[in-house]
Amino acid sequence: MAAFLVQALDLTDNGGGNLFIDDYGHTFENDIDKLGTAGVTKGCNPPTNDRYCPDDLVQRDQMASFLARALGLDPIIPPTRDDPSAELTFIFLAVAQGDATLYIGPCGEMGLIDVNRFKDDDVLAAMDTQG
Numbered sequence: 001m002a003a004f005l006v007q008a009l010d011l012t013d014n015g016g017g018n019l020f021i022d023d024y025g026h027t028f029e030n031d032i033d034k035l036g037t038a039g040v041t042k043g044c045n046p047p048t049n050d051r052y053c054p055d056d057l058v059q060r061d062q063m064a065s066f067l068a069r070a071l072g073l074d075p076i077i078p079p080t081r082d083d084p085s086a087e088l089t090f091i092f093l094a095v096a097q098g099d100a101t102l103y104i105g106p107c108g109e110m111g112l113i114d115v116n117r118f119k120d121d122d123v124l125a126a127m128d129t130q131g
Helices: 002-009 029-038 060-071 121-129
Strands: 089-095 098-104 110-113
Touching (some): 002 029, 002 060, 089 121
Antiparallel strands (some): 089 098, 098 110
8 A cells, every 4th residue: 555655646755764663564654654744644543543454454534535635635523412414214115026225424425235136227316316
């Protein structure tokens, strides 16, 4: 992941190296330091953040954070429980022999559950209506 991001973003400055205490001698140490110098990674042990955890699997949320920082994107802040928009909405749709469920989360994420093998126009229309 580190080498991929460094190459994709054309990062060259490693900040003098040794930004993290747990990547010494690691194959991608120089790339990891470049990510740290560019602010793409902040470490894996807040608040100290002196470790990178190079042998851990990268989770989806971590990759999203890396890419958001690398591309300068504004983070999406989920609503709090006190926020009236922090609702999970379900829309139930008839699809031939059963029902499908379209859900919309508080951050706008959507999912479709159990549409079976039918790709009914009603399901697509409901999804289009919700964006």
